[in-house]
Structures are given as structure tokens and as C-alpha cells.
Amino acid sequence: MNASYLMKRLGYGLLLMLGVVVLNFLLIRLAPGDPAVVIAGEMGGATEEMLESIREEYGLNKPVLTQLGIYVGNILQGNLGESFFFNQPVSKLIGERIFPTILLVLSALITAIVLGVFFGVLASRKPNGVLSAAVAVFSSIGYAVPVFWTGIMLIILFASVFPIFPVEGMMSVKLRDANIFIRSLDVLHHLVLPAFTLSVIYLAQYARLSRASMLEVLGSDYIRTARAKGASERTVLFKHALRNAALPILTVAGLQFGSLISGALLVETVFNWPGMGTLAFESILRRDYPTIMGVLLIASGIVVVANLLTDMSYRIADPRLRGES
Amino acid sequence: MTALLEIEDLRVTFNTRYGEVTALDSVSMHVNEGETLGVVGESGCGKSITALSTMGLIPMPPGRIAGGAIRLNGEDLTKVSDSRMRSLRGGDIAMIFQEPMTSLNPVFTVGDQIAEAIMLHQKVSRDQALKDAIALLDRVGIPSPDKRALDYPHQLSGGMRQRVMIAMAVSCRPKVLIADEPTTALDVTVQAQIFDLLNEIQRDYGSAIILITHDMGAISEMADRVAVMYAGRVIEDATADQVLDSPQHPYARGLISCIPALGKGAQQDRLAEIPGVVPPLHMLGAGCSFKERCSLTNARCGSEKPQLINHGAHPVACHAAEEGRA
């Protein structure tokens, strides 16, 4: 990998993050009302004393540009502000919630890609077959179904009809003192329904996309070359074709990370999954702006990192891009 | 004597939206060890379908081998199992394609792609296969082959890529090597180099070559014998010299007169051309399929399909030639 290219991308990612910080600042300024009240949270019933300390800390009596400088400076030092509702630093709150969200998002993404590509490849074997039709129908359904509603329907199904998966939270209270292995299994058990709910939409999309992509690749000259060598059908399909068909799938997966985070937000609130989504939801209900702004910043950061990783893996997967910068 | 590869009365059909269309109609040809057979004709005449049928690479459906036989050393390839065909493909019969730019997989190194062909047919380790691949790259005239083996296709020029294709195709010393317009996509100077290379390979390995082309120049340079195809049929079958010097079929004659250097009247103002186009295969009627473009037709040409028969010099499918009107 080209080191200078990597540095360039990293720098650009940091610039995007800085953009989010500035945007956050602008939003607080543009919101109707006293920024100090906004920061304190309208539900907080903040005392005049508190407001004064906020004005002091954020330099709200100084010119706007100075305020921006102070705001950016605070964040660069890792200070995302103080949540008045939770009475904790925002960075600590988010730190506790970031792992569950990443676990949920990655499980859903991996499930969607693995299953979606599997069905898509199978369907591409028979472009007019039953599985192809099923992929088309299922992808239209997957696009149209509201993700939070899927979650609720699954809760109804699994809470009363087949009570085999927990429908709420991330850990069982009674297993709180068990060893780490048991607790991990418990988390995975809780993860099944939320991850499946979130993956359904993307699963359908990836199946459709990989089918189309495989059909395109299977018609290409180098597939004929592979067959002419005497390669078996499985080698042709999974080695020669899939490696090439994976490139557009990778692109889409990277582009969709933002929408995946949005979906995770809804799924988390439905299943009470203790991640950044529920945190965002709780803090919005309480108008706890420092927290919600922090979540927006960190969630954007996750998307930036995901895009960076996608970009890198794209370069590994496609040798034609390796030399460029 | 029995030929190394013999195609006999091969009939291939395709299901299209016009119904079942006959792409190859009782095509017969053969090639012997160490010999080069040229297959000539315009695009759409069935040359490539003949090659793909021999390789067992006709997409089925919509394609179907409706009759005839393809015999390699007496073994009928239209009847063998899929796994037997796979072991022959790339082993005893190999093929070089027209488009070197797109015929190599863009995400694997050329060394890997050649080594894969070797490992599919020989019991060798991956290291050995990679060493053999480098030796093959050297053999096909690629400079610093050990470095080039690590290159990806996009890093090589068109001529280099075609050399890689050739290296891959000859990696298992095939008995029959089919080259489907191997130089069409390349510069003229590179074309000559590729032909030289094919000749060398043939000398070293004793392979039979089937050269598919529309270029009579390539025929004169490479071929021992020639099968001229038109609209899914072989219409003239002769030695290269016979076809080049005294073509019997009006179509073959037209093809020859299209070559500037070989045209007899050197002062002709413009190149000769054959009027009209190849009729769509689903619209072939009764009689000779060349009748619309031919100046020697009579009533018989419109009703009776001419058979490939030797009327004197060599087999030709033309009533005019049979009746001495040609």
C-alpha cells in the first residue's frame, strides 16, 4: 500500500471530522434561543449559576469566531462537553455505548454480506430461475419494510410464539456474575434478533447486487478463459468470478455505512440495545444537546473510518488501483 | 489415416427469439499432427462457434449440439462426460482468444494464472507450477519473466498479454491449439511476432493448430490447409496454396481478391469487395446461402443446397463450380 496515499486519506478524514465539529457549532448557534440554555438542555431546568459557568466555559460572551475556536479546541482535547442530564462527561457516556453499536452494526453487515452474496451467486447461475425471481421479490420487500417495524414484529413473534431469543437488552441480569465466556455467549444470544432485523434490508440488497454483478462478470472473456483452462465450475464461480464481482459489492457496502448507522439507531431503540442509538434517543428526549452532538460527531467518525477501511480494502482487492494515488 | 482432430457433420443450433436457429450446418473439417488448418470467413459465419464447440464451451442452453461428432484421437468429444471434457480442455486441446485485453482475469497475477492452468492438469506443487510458468513466459519471449510473472494483466501491453495467453494455452503441451483471431486486436508488427511464435511453438511441441481468421494474409503465412466457411457451412476445403491460387467458390474468390498484395491485377484502382452482407442465420431459405451476393446464380442455386463435393481440384460447395460455369 502506498503510504503517502494513506496519509492523504487520513488527513482528508480528519478534515471531514473537523467539518462535523463546525457544523455542530453552527447548529447550536442557529437554534432558536440562548445557546447557553441550549447547551445546558432545555429540560435541565438549569440554574442561572450553571448557565453562567457554561457561558464562561464556551466563551459565549466573546465574538463568534473566538467561540468557534474554543469549541474546536475543547473537542480536539477530547472534551466533548458535559451531559447535564446524565451528569457525566459526554466522552465517558459515548465510550460506554460505542462497543455495543459497533458490535451490532458489524454483525448485521457481515450477516448481510455473507448471506446476500451466497444467494446472489446461486441466483446468478440461473438468471431466469426461481431463486432469481425470489431474490428480486425479496429485495423489493426488503427495501420497503420499515426496519423498526420488522423489529417489533420479530419481538411479537419471539416473545410470545417462539420464546427462544431474548427480545430486549444486551445481557441477562441473572448472568451478571458469570464468567466472561458465559457472558459473551449471553451477549451473542441477545444479539441475534437486533442483528438479524438490521441485516434484512441489506441482505436483500446485496443478494440483488451480487446477482447482477455476477451475471455481468460471468459474461466476460476471462471467465471463458478460465473455463478453457479446464477449471471446474466451482473454481470459475467462486475464484474467478466472485473476486471480480466483489468489487462493486465492496463499494456499496462502504457507501452504505452511514445508512447502516441510521438503521442501527432505530433497531437499538426497538430492542433496547444499550448503544449509541438509545443514547441519542434518550438525550434527544431530554434535549441533552452536548450528548446528542457528541453522538453525531462520533457516529460520523465511525463512518469516516469505515470509508477509509473500504477504500483500503478496495485497493487490495483491485490491483488496477494499487499504483494510483 | 485418421486425423488427430476430426469434426464430422457437426450441427449446432441455438434457441433464439426467432426460434431454433442453425448456427453450424453439417460442418466437417480435420487437422493432423503438426499441421495448421486455417478457418476463414466473415464474422458470423460460424468459425468461432466451431472452435467453442470443439472446446465444449458452447453455452447450453441456448446452444445445443444437434448432430455430428468431434473426434480427438477417435474419442467423440460431444459424448464425453463433463469431467472428462474438463481434463481435456486446457490439457489436450487449448485455445487462444481474440481479445488479449479482456481475456485475462484482472485480479490475479499472470504468473498465477499460468500456474493455475498447469496445476489443473499436472500433479505439481504450486512452487513448481510457478517456476514452470516463468519458464513458459521466457519461452514465449517475455523479457525478465520472473518479474513479469508478478505483474497483473493491466500492467502489460496487448502483445505481451497475448503472449501470456499463448503461454497459458501451451502450458500443458496441447495436441490441438485453437487460435481464434489471435492477432486481430494487435498492431501489425506485433501480429507478425505472434505468428512467428505460434510457428515456433508448433515446431517445438508438434501441436496441430487451428487458426481462425478473416485475414487471408494470415492464412498465406500460417496455414497448410484451409476451410472456408459461409453462413454456418464449410464451402471450400483445400490446401492453402490451392485456395490462394485457384479458389473455386465465388465467395472464396471474392475473399482472395480483397487482399491488396495478392490481387492479380496490381494496378486495380480500388480493392474488390463482395457486395451485400451475410444473411441472418434465421432467414436462410432454400438453396445456396450465397445466392443473393453471387453473380453466377441460376435456378438451381435458388432451390438446391450445394454439397461439399470434389468436382476436380478439391471439395467445394457450389453448383456453378460443379457445372463448370465458374
Next chain:
Amino acid sequence: MTDLSNSEGQTMADEPQQDYQAESPLLEAWRMYRRNIPALFGTVMLTVIIAATFYGMFFYTGDAYDIVWAPHEPPGVTPEFPLGTDYLGRDLIAGLLTGGGPTLAVGAAAAALTMVIGISLGALAGFYGGWVDNLLMRITEFFQVLPALLFAMVLVTLFSPSLTTIAVAIGVVSWPQTARLTRAEFLRIKQLEYVTAARAIGAKNKRIIWKVILPNALPPLIVSATLTVGVAILFEAGLSFLGLGDPNVMSWGLMIGANREYILDAWWPVTFPGLAIFFTVFSVSLIGDGLNDAFNPKLRER
């Protein structure tokens, strides 16, 4: 198959005998669309849904906001309330008929805003290239980094949660894809001969953008606009579900959100609004697929 169409198929595909009269691409697309059964099904379904949500209450007596019966009356038990009642005892049918309007209106308005922003920025970036393109694409990338729903939540919370705010919030977060698509189309089309020809006869940039390139870029944009409507409806439903919609306006998302605490006692107040959203977006997606097929006949076999 590809081998065939490339070499041998060339001659098969010719239709020299047929008398072929050229017709306008839009007319031809319409002919294709008319023969597409799923697309027609989607069109009819969407028409019915729109008619029901905008005119249904003229024929159905009852008010979505009134408490008319005991809470959690199951569907099919009381003839006056075929779909039952919600947790407060409000009629579900009235809710469904009333709640569709805001959802559809916000969806359409947000999609329109998305298209306006996306097409304008994409057209400028694609047409002018250079630093304009660079700048606009950086802005687009920036908006793609923001998780859309989260950003919309922030916007709706900071400003008042009215239908307008929601539509604007959705529009502001959804346009980057449209901008990218428009830009790609403009980059492709601006190199074509008829654009050069228009330049040669001295057409101004403004004219070339709006009168020459845009009409030719429309087919994929129309398809994308359709799909954007679907996404916007889902978005609105998501926000209302979270309770961030206008609390005084009945909507399908709000119905699901308000009743979700009682799902284990009563499945119906949540299930029916969800189905309503699903069928609306599903019909929109069928229409989008149909338009896509009609505009790109080549892709139909896929």
C-alpha cells in the same frame, strides 16, 4: 450467451424485413411500462393508497383522534371497528386513513427538495468541472459522512418538530446520492456530439445545462426520484416512530411508536400501520423498478 450476441448473434439480431418507425423515447418507455405487470400493480396500489388517505375520510365517518371505544379492541370483533382500537380506544381505520396523508405529503415534499438540491449541485459539478466540481463533491462527501437519521433527529429537535421541518430535514440529508448521479450523467452527456453541436451554434451555458443536457439525463433521475420518495416515506415514519414528528398530527409512524409499549397485549395497532407503510413504499419501489426497466430495455434480462 454473451459470446453469442457479440459474434454470431450480430446477424441474428438484424431485422431487415421489418418496417420500423422511430418513436419518441418517452412513448416507447411508456409502451414498455404498460406491459410490465408488477409496475402496473404498483401504480394501481399507490393510486388506491393515495385516494384512500386523501379522500377516505369523506366516506368514512369517525375521527382518528377521538376515543370511541374500549382500548385494545381486537380486529374483527366489533362490526363498527373492523380493525379494532388502539391503546386509548381510538378507531384504527380512522387512524390509518388520516395518518397516511402527512406521511405521503412529507415523503413527496422531502423527495422534491432532495431532487432540487441534488440535481442543481450535481449539474453544476458535472457541467463546470474543475474547482466547482471539487468543492461541490467535497460538500457532498461531507453530507454522506453524517448518519442521515441522526442528523435529521438533531435538526428536528433543535428546530420545532413541524411537518415542514421534518420535510426539510429529510431533504437536507438525502440529496448527496442524487447529486452524484446527476453529476455522473452530466459528465457522460456533456461529451456527446449534440452538446458539442449546441456549443458550436453558440448556445449559452445556462441553456446547455437546462435545455440540452438535463432532458437527456432525466430517465435515471426519474427512477432515482421515485426511489427517493420511498426512502423519504420510510424516513418520516422512522422519525415519527421515535416521537420526533409533529405530536399533534396523526401519522402511521406515530401510531406504531405510540402503541409499541403494548405490543405484547395487542399486536394490531402496530401491525396495520406498519403494513400501510410497507405497501406504500413497496408500490413506489415497483413503480421505480418498472420505470427503470422501461428506460433501460437492455437491462431487462438481469
